[in-house]
Amino acid sequence: MRAIQPIAEFDLAFSLFCLRHRFNRQVASISKVISRTGDGHLYIVLGFLIWWLDHQDQGQFFRSGLLAFAIHLPIYWLAKNSFRRRRPKELSELLTCFITPSDRYSLPSGHTAAAFLIATLIGNFYPEFYVIALCWAALIGLSRILLGVHFMTDVLIGALLGIACAQGALLIMAV
Structure with a gap:
């Protein structure tokens, strides 16, 4: 446990830095909008839209996404319930949480995992959009920190x- 203590201290210090400034409410307003794009609805719409519009794809993006999420969800659930890492607000009264998290524990960030999963698939199938997808995924991850729900x-x-x-x-799928 002592080996991860410096990481935990860094996490807390970084969260304090991100959440204890005079513009934190304005930043949280923007972060909420960004974070909402990672709630999952967009992934379903994107999958069906690509399936419908890209006739050369033949549903490969959609099927790859379904398989990736089928792999991701049990690992995510197992990790959350094994690590049981408390959220930032639970570790310091100095931190503000701007939204109510969908589950109890913080490690790993499900929003970030799903966003990077989709960004990776986009990079594989549509490399011309990869940088945009990676930036979007990184913004979702950052928004989760700025909302006070993740380290x-x-x-x-x-x-x-x-x-x-x-x-x-x-x-x-050997794609």
């Missing part, structure tokens, strides 16, 4: 989880 390492591990699940699905 930096929650977001980093979420990003790695999303990328790994997408890559795993792509390997399985």
Whole structure:
């Protein structure tokens, strides 16, 4: 446990830095909008839209996404309930949480994992949009920190989880 203590201290200090400034409410307003794009509705719409519009794709993006999420969700759930890392607000009364999280624990960030999963799939199928997708995924991760529901390492591990699940699905499907 002592090995992760410096990481936990950094996480808390970074969260304090991000959340204890005079513009935190304005930043939170913008972050809420960004975070909402990672709630999951957009992924379903995007999958069906690509399936409908891209006739050369033949549903590969959609099927890859379904498989990637089928891999991702059990790992995400198991990690959340194994690590049981408390959210930033629970560790410091000095921190403000601007939204109500959808679940109890913070590690890994599910919003970030899903966003990087989708960004990785977009990069594979539509490389011309990869940079935009990665920037969007990174903004979702940052928004989760700025809303006070995740620590930096929650977001980093979420990003790695999303990328790994997408890559795993792509390997399985040999796309």
